[in-house]
Amino acid sequence: MKPPTSIEKAASVLDRLAEPPYTMSLTEVADFLSMSKPGALSMLDAMEQCGFVFRDSLTKRYTLGASLVRLGKAFLEQSDLEDTVMPHLVRLKETTPGGRGHTYLSIWDGRKCFLLLSVDFLHDRRTYGPYEGGGIPLHAGLTAILLAAYQDQATIRRMLEAAVPLKKVTENTLTDIDQIMEHYRRVREQGYHLGNEGYRIGFVGIAAPVFDKDGRAFAAVALSCPKTLLSREALVESYLDGVLETARVITRKIALRG
Known part of the structure; x- marks a missing residue:
């Protein structure tokens, strides 16, 4: 089976964030995708720039971004x-x-x-x-x-x-x-x-x-x-x-x- 592409990984994160508790930490995203933290952070940074996810500056946790609306x-x-x-x-x-x-x-x-x-x-x-x-x-x-x-x-x-x-x-x-x-x-x-x-x-x-x-x-x-x-x-x-x-x-x- 082919490993998931970057787009498939990003889509799976969006799917997970659409379910309770509607939030994930960097560690949780990395574990969920079986990725290193630097790799997961790079992907999340790109998603945040596009407005697909939002990172709370206080809790450092990610939620769905307003671009999806x-x-x-x-x-x-x-x-x-x-x-x-x-x-x-x-x-x-x-x-x-x-x-x-x-x-x-x-x-x-x-x-x-x-x-x-x-x-x-x-x-x-x-x-x-x-x-x-x-x-x-x-x-x-x-x-x-x-x-x-x-x-x-x-x-x-x-x-x-x-x-x-x-x-x-x-x-x-x-x-x-x-x-x-x-x-x-x-x-x-x-x-x-x-x-x-x-x-x-x-x-x-x-x-x-x-x-x-x-x-x-x-x-x-x-x-x-x-x-x-x-x-x-x-x-x-x-x-x-x-x-x-x-x-x-x-x-x-x-x-x-x-």
Whole structure:
């Protein structure tokens, strides 16, 4: 196996800083990358000059830099995803009882699944940004399971094996890799994922894939509701078709953008 390039090392540091506790020391970075401290410092200095990381002058610890906010906003603007997706998420949310459902779009970046656009179920407002921790667990999250099911399964298995022991987020969370891979197979076969308190107790949801112009599942539309609002059966009966159609409409619009 080829050793990681400097860019791959820098990307892995950014990934780690996007997860709790969101900070690393020079020693921790060097150990994480199996590098010497001078080598790690040289890389971090270059990342700091670009605004990708920030070094606190008092604690000497590194956090994510403000340039990443600019890059994230640029991605949304150039991809036109916000204008394409948000009206459909709002419309889908408004079909739920009292408009209290939570609709959102998660995206696959090649290594992780994270929330990109959301219409909150607790407030009638729009929220944007990354999911807490920088990534939704591939074995637990509603949209993460859906998107992992559509990726190369050998790669996904290696990612899961590297994360062992997998955290049992709720008593419904699968942590056996063979069972998870079989679950992915069933999700692909039916074309959607029906969640049942695998990540949050008291919540059920449906996620459906959004495909890019090359036919790759790069995003997922989801509708999540408290079980006090809708039972799992009622959610499927009343909203499965709506979630699937929303995903199809967004897929078609993305294809037309070309």
